[in-house]
Amino acid sequence: MKIRCFIAMSMLALCGCNHSHQKAYSSFDEYPFFEGKWEEMVYSPSETKFALWAPTAQEVRVLLYEEGQGGSSYRMIPMEAVNDGMWEAVVNENLAGKFYTFNVKIDDVWQGDTPGVMAKAVGVNGDRAAILDLDSTDPEGWKQDVRPSLKSFADIMIYEMHHRDFSIDTVAGIRNRGKFLALTEEGTHTFLGEKTGIDHLKELGITHVHLLPSFDFSSVDETKLEKPQYNWGYDPKNYNVPDGSYSTDPYRPEVRIREFKQMVMALHKAGIRVIMDVVYNHTALTKGSNFERTVPGYFYRTDEEGKFANASGCGNETASDRAMMRKYMVESVVYWATEYHIDGFRFDLMGIHDIETMKAIRAALDKVDPTIYIYGEGWAAGKPQLPEDQLAMKNNTYQMPGIAAFSDEYRDSLRGAWGDDSKGAFVIGKPGHEAGIKFGIVGGVKHPQVNTDSVHRVPKIWANQPTQFISYVSCHDDLCLTDRLKTTLPKASLQELRTLQKLAETAVFTSQGVPFIFAGDEVLRDKKGVANSYNSPDEINAIDWRNKTHNREVFDYIKELIAMRKAHPAFRMGDADLIRKHLEFIPVQATNVVAFCLKGNPCGDSWRNTVVVLNARTEPITVTVPEGLYRIVCKDGKIDLKNGFGHANGGKLTVGPRSAMIAHQ
Structure with missing residues (x-):
């Protein structure tokens, strides 16, 4: 040698x-x-x-x-x-x-x-x-793998899932439970015949799967996988390698790589793009980390006392503003996009990173494929060391074209504020949240009818385009929607929970922003009331696939919402000027009701003058709408795009309690 x-x-x-x-x-x-x-x-x-x-x-x-x-x-x-x-x-x-x-x-x-x-x-x-x-x-056929077509970011509908949550339940009928390969198995179903796994995703109709951290993380001991271990994975160790606990053999380095690629290829064949949750804002360890043992001090920010800063709440914050850390992040995402054909990236605590780095990432991914989507949490867990006007915070989204952020305003207006689980909001009939709902409906862009109320206002309009705005009501963080509804309405019946879930998701999927749904919300998933379930056992985190049968009406409703959004571009105009031109809110005297009309045939839609009414009241509401003959496609918690539910003639629509109505002329 x-x-x-x-x-x-x-x-x-x-x-x-x-x-x-x-x-x-x-x-x-x-x-x-x-x-x-x-x-x-x-x-x-x-x-x-x-x-x-x-x-x-x-x-x-x-x-x-x-x-x-x-x-x-x-x-x-x-x-x-x-x-x-x-x-x-x-x-x-x-x-x-x-x-x-x-x-x-x-x-x-x-x-x-x-x-x-x-x-x-x-x-x-x-x-x-x-x-x-x-x-x-590379698995067989990898060189021929192609991203499913995507004409516009406005066409995206995101499903956020954790590998283990999605497939560990034995009822799902999946062989490779909790593994990358679970998403390659076709024909899986419950004992009652309900589709599970990748067939469930195809049946639902979403366009993108958002995978919780799938890179190599620290908290699961891969030598002891015979013992149940659980973690969300927000504790990075090796950023550029798939995690071994989701592979069938963590000892053989090639296995986790090949199986990850097999998963991506299977999802692509199913017409579904793949988004990776990336956590460049902190590492699991500070002292003893790969970064710190290589170039001490360089990759992390320190505070005024010289101690490691902690805007992540996890013990450190990385220094994206330093040249080689910025290069690291850019090359890492490009590597995932090219070697693994990843179609999008969700940035954990994106507000810790600087704007220049995020724009450099957008520019680098544009050279790979401009349809790769980027979004993140536009906040931090603590105060980062850089001035706020340099950070990729939500309020600076307007400075980052092609990069989106989660709207916590819309989430909180729908289900109640973060940090106080006992308080509900619009969906359970609490007044004063209409401004936040309207803000979400327009996709976070400036609109002449948003923020007109001097009392109830959204703090800041921060999106230039609706594709920069993630519309959601629930995600892996905090209580999932079912648990939040149970907490805010402890006496609610199962049928009431189903009704409220449908109303909340109608607001999400008729928003001009990019809709996002947490895995299992479509079947009334709960996590036994545990909010921060990052290391809770499967009994808390696993999706119970029997719920797909028990709550089939919720699944069918959300599936039809997705089909409607796909078929009718008026719900996803993708342009702020078009939204201001075509989306008009309809005056309603009562509280806890938001109604709007998509005027004309926006984007060549086959429906004309589509009206949506969200009624969170416990009694019916009659709304005055433009004169005409309307065909009703959504009523009383049911959607039928093909046959509808009859017609309404004149200028009035009566909407049932705690439900949405969608009708078009």
């Missing part, structure tokens, strides 16, 4: 003069920027190249292992300092199937082994990186 490195490096190591390669910088801004493609391992049968960006190191080593866990290193390879803070080594031998770690020496202290920061394959629990040919992980 031949190992290429500088003789001088070896001599320095022998004589102990290790400080020759360690550089001191007065600020992080002085750290060198590496222009090339950031790859830490490049394999070929004849050689493997290793590289690590470690500008403050005295020495860097690569340690080779036979296994992904246990045993000692069988070879240590010194790396040579090259340009722009990079260290390199080349091994002229076929290392396929071997594992490696890096170790960096700074101020005469070895920082500890890591798989690097840019590992693309790892062994069990992600402690060692793996050497393999990525092309060998």
Whole structure:
């Protein structure tokens, strides 16, 4: 075997003069920027190249292992300092199937082994990186995999799911329960014949699946998968590798990669795009993390006292504004979009990241495919270290074209404010939330009829376009909708819960924003009243697939809402000017009622002058609408797009209690 490195490096190591390669910088801004493609391992049968960006190191080593866990290193390879803070080594031998770690020496202290920061394959629990040919992980047909067509972001309808929640219930009839492969199985069903798994998603009709963290995270021990373990996965370890706990064999690095690709390919064949939940704002560990052991201090922000800042609420916040962290994020999402054909990214606590970085990510993904969707939480868990006008906060969304944010205003106006589960809002008939509902209906853009009430107003209009606005009432965070309704209306019957769920989802799916539904809400899922169920057992988090039979009327209703939205572009105009031109709110004297008309035939819709009335009152309401003959397609908690529910002639529509009416001339 031949190992290429500088003789001088070896001599320095022998004589102990290790400080020759360690550089001191007065600020992080002085750290060198590496222009090339950031790859830490490049394999070929004849050689493997290793590289690590470690500008403050005295020495860097690569340690080779036979296994992904246990045993000692069988070879240590010194790396040579090259340009722009990079260290390199080349091994002229076929290392396929071997594992490696890096170790960096700074101020005469070895920082500890890591798989690097840019590992693309790892062994069990992600402690060692793996050497393999990525092309060998492609499943059959992968080169022919294509993204399902998408003409506009306005056409998107998102379904947020956790791998284990979705498929762990034995009633689902899925073999690979809790695994990536669960979403490749066709023909799965309950013992009563209800479709489950990917067939359920096709039946529902959503366009995008949002997967909770699927990269390698820390909280599940992959060596003990025979014991039930649960976590949402918001504790990143290796950002560029699928998590092993969702694979059928976490010990073999190629398995998790291949099975993730199989999942993406199966969803694409089903006409469904795939969104990854990404968590670049913090890492599971600070001291001892891959970042901190490689370039101490650089990848994290600190507060005025020099302590690690904590806007994430998880112990640290990453420094997206530093050049190499920004490069890291950009290259990471591009890697997922190209290697794994990912179609969208949801950014956890996006408000911690700076605007410039998010715009750089949008620009880089546009070069891959401009139909890749980006959205995130436009807030932080604490106060980030950058000025607010530099941060990707919700109120700065107007500065980030092509990037969307969740509307907590719409969510809270529908179901009640975050932080006080006992208080409901519009859906259960609490007055004073109509302004927030109207704000959500127009997709968060400026509209002459929104914020006209001097008492009840939305704090800020923040979206330039409706495709920057995520409309939702429930997600994995906090109580799911059913639990929230049970808390705010503790005496509600099951039928009342079904009725209110339908009303809430009607508001979401008739919004001009991008609608988003939490997995299981379509079958009245509950989590036994647990809000922060990030590590709760399956008994709390798993979707009970018997609910699809018990609450079939809710599923059918939401399925028809989705079909209606797909068939009628008036509900997804995708342009703020068109919304201002065609969407007009209808005056209603009573509280807890919002009515609007989609005037004319927006976007060439086959329906003309479509009227939607949301009645959250406990009694019927009669609404004065423009004169005409109306065909009613939604009434009293039922939708029938084909046959409808008769006609209404004149200028009045009477809408049943706690229900929506949709009619068109």
